[in-house]
Amino acid sequence: MISISLPGAPLQDEVDGVHIRRVDPFRFRSTSFITWVLNFNEEMIEEALKVYDEQGFDLIHVHDWLTGPAGIALKHMLRKPLVVTIHATEAGRRGGIHNEEQFIIHSWEWRATYEAWKVIVCSNYMLNEVSAVHGVPKDKLIMIPNGIDVDYIDSISVKPGFRDLYALPSERLIVFVGRLVHEKGPDLVLAAFRELLKWDWNLKLLVVGDGPMREHLMELAHEWGIWNKVYFTGRVDDETLYSILKVSDLAILPSRYEPFGITILEAMATGLAVITSKVGGPDEIVRDWYNGVKVMPNNTEEIIETSKILLSNDELRERIARNARESVLKWYTWDRIARWTKRVYQDVLEEHRSANWISLW
Structure with missing residues (x-):
């Protein structure tokens, strides 16, 4: 596997039997994101050719437009079949294509899906989106959901006093996890929480994650007089994240656009009841009022009323949480995804x- 370098990580490594090579595109400084991505792909091509000379490989698998150029180049250089996983489309993320950079990304996505032998997507929603946006025949598309490492999540022990870092013993803990961007809906959670406090003051909201909306959300919390009831954690490591989920009472993850929803699975795996939106992947993961609850997108009122029902009924909330964990164990473990x-x-x-491989040059 070839990936991007990480601070402090070796350039060559082995994790669970997987050989990892890391490349460092940061040595090529550029103010252009597109130029930086091209530099990254050049580095990946160079490293992949070294691997091929040393040990060979039979197939190339790349993810999204970010590594598509390298995959396409290697396909033609080595005459190896290319598999592409598309996690989201630029048109879906942005609600259309509106500027030159988005058009470049959109074009690279199309080229990757065109060049691929097969295209993997993470939900039926994404299968239909990729087919519609890029004109990919549906018999070329394969749906394989994302998975999570339940064993690792289970191995995390919550340290004594951990919950006290975020809430009083009398406060029930509501959590949002995700990038603080419009499509993830953190503004909907904050607006709903403001109204929930009028119903029950003994609540606390944890906003886990970072992004361009953070300052605006913090300003709103101050403006609404609820700043002491909202804790913005910023980005946290996995151990902290899973500990937070394990001590929380309810997760609200109301995305406006969500191709899959890995955070939903993580919350479900910890045995936490989740409120999410009837969009994309979440609409397929969650069976309404069985292993979670779905609300209409952009519907703050429905978030408020659903939260009241779940917070008022411990038995219902705990039953949904148990079913949520069982669903993850049945359908979304990495062993199952790896077999597919x-x-x-x-x-x-x-x-x-x-x-027959036909070359055009």
């Missing part, structure tokens, strides 16, 4: 062996 992905690789390689 391996089968895709096997099918692609079998088709590739029986195909």
Whole structure:
């Protein structure tokens, strides 16, 4: 596997039997994001060719437009089949294509899906979106959901006194986790929480994550006089995140656009009841009032009323939380996802062996 370098991480590593090579695009400084991505892809191509010379490989798998150029180049250089995973589309994220940078990203997405032998998406919603946005035939698309490491989540022990860092013993803890951007809906959570405090003052809201909306949200909390009831944690490490989820009473994750919803799975895996939106991946993950609750997108009133029902009924909330964890264990473990992905690789390689590769140059 070839990935981006991380501070303090070795350039070559092995994790759970997977050989990892890391490249450092940061040595090429650029004020242009697109130029930086191209530098990153050049580094990946160079490293991939070294790996091929040393040990060879049969198939190339890249993720999204960020690594698409490298995958396409290696496909033609080595005549190896290309598999592409599309996690989200630029048109979906932005509600359309509105400027030159977005058009470049959109074009790279299309080229990656065109060049791919198969395109993997993480939900049926994304299967339909990629087909519609990029004109990909549906028989070229394969839906494999994302997974999470439940064993690691279970291994995290909440330290004594951890909950006291965020809330009083009398306060019930509501949590939002995600990037603080419009599509994730943190503003909806804050607006709903403001009204919930009028119903029950013994509540606390944890906003876990960072992003361009953070300052605005903090200003709103001060303006509304609820700043002492809202805790903005910023980004946290995995151990802290899973500990927060384990001590919380309710998660509200009302995305406006969500191709899958990995944070929903993480909350469900910890045995936490989740309120989410009837959009994209969450609409497929959650069975309403069985392993979570779904509200209409952009509907603050529905978030408020649903929260009141769940916070007023411990038995219902705990039953939903138990069902949520069972759903994750049944459908979303990495072992299951790995088996599906391996089968895709096997099918692609079998088709590739029986195909004639025609070169245009």
